[in-house]
Structures are given as structure tokens and as C-alpha cells.
Amino acid sequence: MTNAEAVVSAYWEACEARDWAAFGRLLADDVVYHLPQTRERITGRARFLRFNQEYPDGWHLTVTRAVGSGRHAATWISCVHHDAQLDATSFFDLDDAGLIRAVTEFWPEPYEPPPGREHLVERY
């Protein structure tokens, strides 16, 4: 496991444990959290911690993939919330000290496939 992979694995482990002290220790003071789908941005460790602490509870996550090298990493997690299951993909930038200074996160939702490719695909 690379250092970047260890950092993002610890990030999700702390998140699942609701261990916000451990979670906060992985973040740079000026961390920025980007949600491109809603065009929302949260700036700074204190606000980002509060966002996570205030987020309605009842969810559990597991990490499907964590890959990282140098100052970049990406994860694919699976999140279960009230019997609904949703995947999220996240891209992380680390600073020189190995702290997380940027997270860009996507929450893709299910949709119906467009017609015209039934001859190539299986549904599962």
C-alpha cells in the first residue's frame, strides 16, 4: 500500500467509525471539499468536520477500491443508508506533509440505459 493509499484508507476508516478527531488529523487546515454535481464547496477543516458531524446518520460505508501514488489518490466506496445503496467516487490531493488538502466527490445515481446497445450488453 502506498502512503497516499494509507491516508485515504485511514480517512474512510475514521469516517465509518465517526472518529472525528482521527478524521480531522488527516486534513490540512485549508482543506477544500468539492461536490461538482451540486457545485457546492466547503472550505477549511472546521467546516468540513462540522459538515460530516451534522450529516444525518444511519449510513455505513465500505471501501471497494483505494488507489494512490505520490500526492494523489482515488477511492470508490459503497454506502448503505436506510436500505438504499449508493456508490461514491472521490479524488484526493495531499500536501507535502501527507495531509488531505482537496477532496472532489461524486455520488452517481442509477439511471436507465439509452437504447441501441442491447446487442452488446448484459444487465446484472
Next chain:
Amino acid sequence: MTNAEAVVSAYWEACEARDWAAFGRLLADDVVYHLPQTRERITGRARFLRFNQEYPDGWHLTVTRAVGSGRHAATWISCVHHDAQLDATSFFDLDDAGLIRAVTEFWPEPYEPPPGREHLVERY
């Protein structure tokens, strides 16, 4: 750049160039392409190449992030199609020869943020 990063960078470069011969040389014979949002799966290099070749053209992509280590990689691309812009996130598994044997891809769409976090976020 790690070897896994070079492979997935070449994959997107070939895709953008519509160089399907170069694209095909990066794929394992038994490559599987997964689209979890539609629960679609395409199995085998020939079908996956045909899926890409038959896909309605008019799009252009740029790679925002490519990160990889060992046999895993992830990318975040930005795709423009008929004045619409959509990001995609992809997770790659490589085989022992460095060929792509699995791609899992997400196409997250914009949505309106839920209420209750306006005190923490900026919109951009």
C-alpha cells in the same frame, strides 16, 4: 508517472483520437466493462471496441486526474458532448501483462443539493 498511470493515460488518449487499434492493444482479451448505474456489463475486447466505435460521436474528453499504482488505476475525465459537459470517473484493474482487464465507470449527473447545509457551503 507510474506504469498504471501511463496505461490509463494512453487509453484515454487513444479514445479521444478514435484510434481504436491503439485502444484495443491496451485491453485484455477478456476485458469487462461495468456500468454500475445502469447495471450494464460488456464482456470481451471485440464487444467493448464495438461499443466505443458505435457510440454516437461528437464528444471530446480531457483527463482531469489519473492516478495508479501496481495493478490499479483511477481516472476523472471531463467530457463535452453537444455543448453539455459531464464528468466521468473510472476504476481500472490491470492484468500481469499490464493490460486492462476491468473498467468500472460512473457518469454522475448534476442534482440540487439537499437543504440544511447552506451555513457550511458555497455554490460555484
